[in-house]
Amino acid sequence: MRASLRVPVALSVGVVIGIGVSLGHAVFADRSDVPVADAAHTLPVADLQNFVLVMERVRRDYVEPVSDQKLLDLALRGMLSGLDPHSSYMDKDEFKDMDAMTSGEFGGLGIEVTSDSGVVRVVSPIDDTPAAKAGMKAGDLIVKIDGTAVTGMSLADAVHKMRGKPGTKIVLTVIRKDTPKPLEVTLTREVIHVKSVRSKMLEPGYGYLRISQFSASTGDSLRKQLQELMKEKDGATKGLVLDLRNNPGGVLTAAVKVVNAFVDSGDIVSIRGRDKSSNHVWKAEAGKQIYTGPMVVLVNGGSASASEIVAGALKDDRRAVLVGTRTFGKGSVQTIMPMSNGTALRLTTARYYTPSGRSIQGEGILPDIELRPIKVDAQDGKGLTIHESDLTGHLENSTSTEFKAQEEAAKKIDEAERKIAKEDYDLYQGLMILKGLASVSPVAATAAAK
Incomplete structure (x- = not known):
């Protein structure tokens, strides 16, 4: 009978440990007037007694010694993270870290992450940080941190492991879509000053x-x-x-x-x-x-x-x-x-x-x-085109000097747009749509945007 009780207890602890703490996709409000006293009147006594009994059984029979403080901490984490992917319990250090992140300055790699099927998924690297400079991409799956597998590791623990003293190096093993083999990415930790x-x-x-x-x-x-x-x-x-x-x-x-x-x-x-x-x-x-x-x-x-x-x-x-x-x-x-x-x-x-x-x-x-994701290749040359100015005996333009100045300006803009198209095609498309709005007329374009 004693052995049969240990199995579900161990499984329940495993569930609590395995639930991650989502750090991404947040909209934060603030509230400090938590009505703790009122909640005590509605708690069921029988369930509280059962909680105490389970906690005592785990403390006494778990394979390794575990403190009451750790068990209570795990219980609180499970209570919050079991509600939805974005609710969580934060200890003192995690609360300080979150406050630093929302204020715009913190230490680490500059990477926004969340939990995904037992691994750590990159939501997005933050601009101008070690993660962005190292080429980390949204959707990357982090499977190892300095050679240690993240499977079975809580998201909070994974984040803590990725942080460290500025100037120290860390190696992330990453699985990336459409890349046949895992990648090993070496990053150097920095104090992150977020320029949002x-x-x-x-x-x-x-x-x-x-x-x-x-x-x-x-x-x-x-x-x-x-x-x-x-x-x-x-x-x-x-x-x-x-x-x-x-x-x-x-x-x-x-x-x-x-x-x-x-x-x-x-x-x-x-x-x-x-x-x-x-x-x-x-x-x-x-x-x-x-x-x-x-x-x-x-x-x-x-x-x-x-x-x-x-x-x-x-x-x-x-x-x-x-x-x-x-x-x-x-x-x-x-x-x-x-x-x-x-x-x-x-x-x-x-x-x-x-x-x-x-x-x-x-x-x-x-x-x-x-804009559907597509692969765009640059086309060399403009092909064979014939204009009026190419024809023998064409009439000269009396305003050709002004036209040449406009043509030179257009060439510079064309070069800039080609560069944008090569580096960020979605931005190029957005710019073309914006120019279409503006070309209607300043008044009409503003009306269209509104």
């Missing part, structure tokens, strides 16, 4: 903004860089590309600030949960819009959570044209609940809805123009 917003001019009149994740400073950083783009000579007055591809999400209020930079009125996002007092609608604040021109927003399957809030708001408001592939489809909000002992809960407390009242949970957002 980057900007540049694609060509005269057309600007580019890339948001890699939503940290607390993202909204202010975007406004600053957008204003700088608009001030440049031949700045972003004709059109703007906003790139949200492989952006796993982040802080909800940062997403609201980003949307408000492009719209002047109306709803941005709403959240609804069991606690009606926590339901809330975020609206655009009048006078905060700083860009009114045509926009294209690039999205893909790695665009999740806060990224989908931005994409959904701009699409519902008909403020931008969405280009790419269907987004990830995470439409839930996690509230961070600090506990008195320095630990915290990350608990799914609500769903969020786009301005039209639609939930994207499990469905994602469909782009206005879908």
